Amino acid sequence: MFDRLQRLGANTLGFIQGFGQSGIFLFYCLWGIPKLRTAVPLLIKQLYSVGVLSLVIIMVSGTFIGMVLALQGYTILSDFGTQSALGQLVALSLIRELGPVVTALLFAGRAGSALTAEIGLMKATEQLASMEMIGVDPLRRIVAPRLIAGFISMPVLTVIFCVAGVWGGYLVGVEWLGLYDGAFWTNMQNAVSFQHDVVNGIIKGLVFGVAVTWVAVYQGYESEPTSEGISIATTKTVVYASLAILALDFILTAVMFGEL
DSSP states (O other): OHHHHHHHHHHHHHHHHHHHHHHHHHHHHHHTOOOHHHHHHHHHHHHHHHTGGGHHHHHHHHHHHHHHHHHHHHHHHHTTTOGGGHHHHHHHHIIIIIHHHHHHHHHIIIIIHHHHHHHHHHHHTTHHHHHHHTTOOHIIIIIHHHHHHHHHHHHHHHHHHHHHHHHHHHIIIIIITOOOHHHHHHHHHHHOOIIIIIHHHHHHHHHHHHHHHHHHHHHHHTSOSSHHHHHHHHHHHHHHHHHHHHHHHHHHHHHHHSOO
16 A cells, blocks of 8 residues: 555656656757757748648648538537538637647657657767767757647647538538538638637647647657667557547637637
8 A cells, every 4th residue: 555655656756746847848948049040041941840741630630630521510519400510610619629639749750750769869879969969959950940830730730630521511511411501601700700719620630739749859859879768769659649639629628619
């Protein structure tokens, strides 16, 4: 009994210590953003790596999720004779919840794991230590551009995911099931509020981007400099980021739409 309590206390203290260390790490990364002349080329490169290269999986996933959502929604709404509300259902489901959450989970699996493995490999091959020896701060040169690129990419990818999802819903609802396209777009426009729905969805994407990129770069920077250590760090990134996304989604939804 006492051993279990001791292990529970040690794990709790270890979690609190790790969270505090990651917070200090984030502060130093943001404080050490390189100067504009050197930051822009590094940032553009990382935007291409974490953002542009994620476009394919985001667009394909968004299209199919919108198609499935429209198919299931049409089946349910037809039982109540409200098929014309399909556009409203698809748009609000994507913009408020599915768009930011699924985009963040895909971003964690694709870009987050890549960031962790890349930084962990640099640490294992002593590239980070070599930078410190020649007077180059690895947090400023390596970590900060990747962190900022993740912050910028996630909201943009969220918008693209939602657009692809709405298009997929249109293909199924209008082109396949024969719903009147005027009713589809009119109900969507009347139901979706830019300030209340679109802006809140983008804010969710930004918060998820901060969480996922923060976890990814921290796990890579603190990983053990071995192949096993990099593998463990990559797994932790996906697991921790996914849990953080779901927890933050509940909190943000309660604040934005639950009138708390």
